[in-house]
Amino acid sequence: MLDQTARPKTGGEALLMALKASGIDYLFANAGTDFPPIIEGLVQLSESDAPTPITVPHETAGMAMAHGHWLVTGRPQAVMVHVNVGLANAVMGVINAASDNVPVFVLSGRTPLTETGRKGGRMTPIQYGQEMYDQTSLVRDVVKFDYELRYPEQADSVTKRAASLMVSAPEGPVYMSLPKEPLTEALPDGFAPVPVPASAQPAAPDAEAIATLAAWISEAKMPVVLCQRSDPQGRVSALLSRCAEAFGLAVSEPFSIRNVLASDDPALLGYNPKAATAEADLVIVLDSGVPWIEAVSAPGKDVRVAHIGPDPLFRRMPVRGYRTDLAITADPVMALEALLLHEPDTTAVARRQSVHAKVALLRSALPEPDAGGDGPMSAEWMSACISDIMNDSAVAFSELGLLLPHMTLKGPNRVFSNVHAGGLGWAMPAALGAQLADRDRLVIACVGDGSYMFANPVTCHQIAEALSLPILTIIKNNAMWNAVRRSVVKGYPDGAAVRQNRIPLTSLEPLPDFTQVARASRAHAERIERGADLPAALRRAVEIIRTERRQVLLDLSVAASDDH
Known part of the structure; x- marks a missing residue:
């Protein structure tokens, strides 16, 4: 419960309290030298007056975790990154959220405005090298609202306004740029937090x-x-x-x-x-x-x-x-x-x-899926087997992985697929965000081999271990960017590239041992070569998740297809 009598002392504290008052539970953060007033505020304030900070070692993971959390709860979360370089890493996730009308409160530090005379002014060389004339231009085209904080008292009113705009239809991400000075400065005498503006009512049809x-x-x-x-x-x-x-x-x-x-x-x-x-x-x-x-x-x-x-x-x-x-x-x-x-x-x-x-x-008329014999399994078989382990509450995040016609889905919002913006590396950290929202739910990330690498898997496995988020990651491994290969085949069916043994710019061989990547964070990991072995491997995975509360990775050998 938010303490209605608490009063922030600085712009940073006002920002944190305004986020919490606006219904934001988590602050997914990749910190930098612009964060000291935020970090100090997190310690000064009671846990009930500020969002819970979550350390994310890469910005794309933070954005996708907020995205995935909203998909299963309908509650928007905040992501804070380090000045322009952190924002650059986060941009893909902002594009994904905007494409899917997912509300995420995006915050980034901004190089201090002043060289001398103010608390929070510049103290390191990078604070010169990182400054931009228009840092917000990195995301302005895809957010509903943007603003650069000028004064510490604005950290309350502008944050609450942005939060209300974020959840007003059509929903979408908002962005605030935070110079260090207004975060550090004391609030003026007589400051009082403003009420959170009501979000716009949904439109009734004519x-x-x-x-x-x-x-x-x-x-x-x-x-x-x-x-x-x-x-x-x-x-x-x-x-x-x-x-x-x-x-x-x-x-x-x-x-x-x-x-x-x-x-x-x-x-x-x-x-x-x-x-x-x-x-x-x-x-x-x-x-x-x-x-x-x-x-x-x-x-x-x-x-x-x-x-x-x-x-x-x-x-x-x-x-x-x-x-x-x-x-x-x-x-x-x-x-x-x-x-x-x-x-x-x-x-x-x-x-x-x-x-x-x-x-x-x-x-x-739908054909039975092919287990693949002694060779790679079909994606249809993989999808059907994964469907079989999903109970009434289980959800799957699919990135160029699952085929819905071959699944038995018990209701809405059981499979979340990559958004049309196509920012890859989304599904695995989005699954982490969903698991954070409900630790008892079976949460699956089914991704292509290329998408797994895009996801910064070392980061994702570290987050899963650090936060005890036992997701099941399934890699649909065909050792290539099959979507690119299919596009070439369809665009130039009689072309020179198709006649090659290996179409240029599509192969991912030699692949790393993905199971070793997962095991570096103490995950249970298996490589499955035969489709017939998949049902038992999936049952083992679910049992390990339930009894050991440990993340699991299954790397599946799956045949490439010209259809999907």
Whole structure:
């Protein structure tokens, strides 16, 4: 409980108290010489008046931990890094958060402004070499709000304003630059903390627009909803399933970021946008930035297209030319609730039966996954086996790893996939953030071999050991950047590069022994060569996590595929 009688003495203390008052529990920090007033403030203040500091040995890990924590809790966290060099390392994570509308409070020190005469002024050579004319330019294009602190008292009011903007829809990261002087200086006489501003209320849909959409649904034979993500509480999932049942809607989750429906939902058509829209005569895009690829899977010219979301036109995307016949600015939950107020027409029953039959046919046609015999296993087999160990609360963070059609997901937000910004190295530290939020949950990071290296694995394993976060890391190892190889094969199927034994700039051989990297932090680690051995290895991993509370790494030999 925040002590309402506590009063900060410096700008640094005011900043910490304002973050805590704004609902931020953790400060993921990679410290530098600009941190002394923050470190002193953490000691001076009681634990209830400041976020809990978490040491992260690399900035990308801190950003992804905050990202992953929000995905499973809906509670935003803060990340603080060292001046411009630390911010440069954090930028990729800021881009990922912005792409996924994930609120993260990003803070960085800034070189002291003064050379003499003020407490907190310059004392080291690097404080000259690190100064920039516009440090904030590193992130300004992807944050909702930015500000450089001028005076110590602003550490209270500006921080609380930024926090409220961060969680107002559409959510996203905010940034504050912190020169050392205002953090160090005493607050003026008479200073009093301001109340935390209320965040903006979510947008309610226009009633006439929802009525138009309901009318379009009644006129359609195969209305399809495309949805890529649910909210952390799963409200979108529950309401979308109800709408699909009531109105006879089919649902597809192309380019999924956070799975929305349970795998056995009778309305779930799968994850392929081209197959989902092939017979559609109405497409409803629900808060999805990339519902299809315009060049290869756009709906037919006569198909009506409606977009719904806090920002249905995704104004932050410079090029996004999807046809839009109806755009409804609304919180997805409120839009679905408003749609349910309309009585389904008499054709809904026939539509529902048609959708259920189509879904059943698609699922029956899905081939059984191949364990791979004595050779590398298939990614389909890996995905199915991982699905088998996931209980009702387990979550997986997938970075070019899991294949959702081959998994049995028991509800929404069971698999979090890498965001469309494509900043790799995200899944493993994001899993650490989720594990920090719930230490009893089974948390899995399933990553490609290249993504594992991007994740700064020495850092991630160190964090897992230091904080006792027993995640299960699974490496889908094919010794290459297969996404790059596939792109070359598809772009130049008859080209000279394809005729090479090894396509340039794709091989990762010779690979390091990933198990030794994990064992350096006392993890249990195994290399699995045969698919038949995977189920038993996964059971061992879960048992070690449950009984020893120790992180586990499984390095799997997985066949490269031209499809995924």
